[in-house]
Amino acid sequence: MERIKASVLLHGLVPDSMMFGEAEVSLVTTDSREVRPGCIFVAFPGERFDGHDFAAKALEEGALCVVVNHPVEGVPAEKAVLCPDSYHAMMVLGANYRSQFHPKVVGVTGSVGKTTTKQMCYAAIEGFGNTIKTEGNQNNELGLPRTMFRIGRDTEYAVVEMGMSHRGEIERLSRCARPDVGIITCIGVSHIGNLGSQENICKAKLEICAGLPEGAPLVLNGDDPFLRKAKLPEHIRPVWFSLGDESADVCALSIQQEADGMSFVLEDHEEGTFLVKIPAMGRHNVANALAAYCAATRLGLDARKVVRGIGNFEQTGMRQKVVHSKGIDVIEDCYNANPDSMKAALAMFKEYPCKRRFALLGDMLELGDLSREAHEEVGREAAESGLDTLITYGEQAKRIAVVAAAKGLTTLHANTYREAADALLKLMQPGDALLVKASRGMALEKVLELFYKEQP
Known part of the structure; x- marks a missing residue:
């Protein structure tokens, strides 16, 4: 974070923007252990710890001021910035800081593939200048401002991931980040329990347009029926990509899965034709690569160099x-899962070169009333995916096993990590391949820890 006047950073949060005079700030933190002289400490209430309990100590250690939800004993009124919502405070601080710098920003959202597309965008762009990206899962109203604070005077590009679970969140994130180009990867069913329908999820994702300037490119998946029929804001310029539709602005043809990734011919109506190879498997990753390519080239970057960058992408x-x-x-695909990414992973795995295929699948979380139907659909997909044996783990994943078994696939449901690991150790042999996928909360990496440790 560059030094910035407190009056600029706190604009909109304090009635008198000059209440801290000419003081400058070089750190905004929510962690009391990071407090240093001249910083701003934002207190967050939590289940285990309440940041308000550390507000007075932060001032003792030299913080310029503390942002609190309510008056706190030991915190003088002149050092307290009152804001009832700490997330809102972080977003205001992040937006005020972002406004002082002028990197080219790519904003990435969508139901599936956000993080991979973000990584591909970074790979496509980093060769053109100093580039930052969202790290880890910092894609919400706390994480995105932290990414904004990493922008510096020498930052030329930023790739920012935007997640959501409710309406309005993407709009707030987009207004904070102010992207120059936006990406919507696809419309799936993640968080449908909160939003009610895929049509509503589509509307929520399109909130990214709120932060895009007049004439900005919005990269859209032309193979997604919800995006295709959506009413787009007039101020943006849609850039459509597709797997196979040559009428799209950018399309992929002659798609081939290889042992170490995918190859395809990219046709761009503006830039020409390129042979592309990416070190990631599955047609869904071809779509992610097209999205990244579109964003980078519509920022005006050289297409050939962009293609080379995407080829160096790292998962x-x-x-x-x-x-x-x-x-x-x-x-290992244990980071997250939803019906769309499960189907994509199984489709990829069906083409994976090996002797026999095994899958360990766990629960897909946060699907609300759709959960039973979604897990049963994955069971039908698994039965058609050329698997030798399917192992499931988790209460919802039982439905995957039941449906797959009814269609003739050999299945085994494990009640513990130990049971799952033992089944894999007993069944698998050199030359076989294993797909492991579930929502992050299922922690299937614990099965893999046992498996790797005890392999003969």
Whole structure:
């Protein structure tokens, strides 16, 4: 974070923007352990710890002021910035800081593929200048301002991921980040329990347009029926990408899955035709690559160099990471799961070159009333995916196993991590491949820890 006048940073949160004089701030933190002289400490109430309990101590350690939801004993009124919502305070601070700098910003949202597309955008752009990106899962009303604070005078590009679970959140994130180009990867069913329908999810994702300037490109998945029929704001310029539809602005043809990723021919109505290879498997990752390509080139960046950058993309965390372990290929995809990403992973795995295919699938969380139907649909998909054996873990995943077994697939439901690991150790042999996928809360990496440790 660059030094910035407190009067600028706190604009909109305090009645008198000059109440702290000419003081400058070089840190905004929500962690009392990070407090240093001249910083701003934002207190968040929590289940385990309440930041308000540390507000007075933050001032003792030199904080310029503290942002609190209510008056706090030991905190003088002249040092307290009252704001009933700490998330709102962070968003205001982040927006005020962002307004002082002028990097080109890519905003990424969508039901599936946000993080991978963000990574691909970063790979496409970083060769053109100093580039930052959202780290980890910092894609909400606390994490996005933290990303804004990482912008500096030498930052030329920023790739910002935007997540949501309710209407209005993407609009607030977009107004804070003020992207120059937006991406919507697709419209799925994540958080449908909160939003009620995919039509409402589509409207929520389109809130990214609120922060886009007049004439800004909005990169859209032309294969998504909800985006295709959506009413788009007049001030944005849609850029459509597609897997196979040559009428789209950018499309992928001759898509091939290879042992180490995907290859395809990219046709761009503006820039020409390119052969692209990406180190990520599955047609869904081709779509993610097209989205990243569109965003980078519509910022005016050289298409050939963008294609080379995407070819150097690196996957993060446990997202389709391929681990070669004692002759067995393990595709670790344990970071998250929803019906669309489950289907995409199974489709990819069906084409994966190996002797036999095994899958360990766990619960998909936060699906509300759609949960039973969604897990049963994954069971039908699994039965058609060329699996030798399906192992499931989790109460909802039982439905996957029941439906898959009814269609003739050999299944086993594990009640513990130990049971799942033992089944894999007993069944799998060198030359086999294993797909592991579930929502993050299922922690299937614990099964893999046992499996890797005890492989013969």
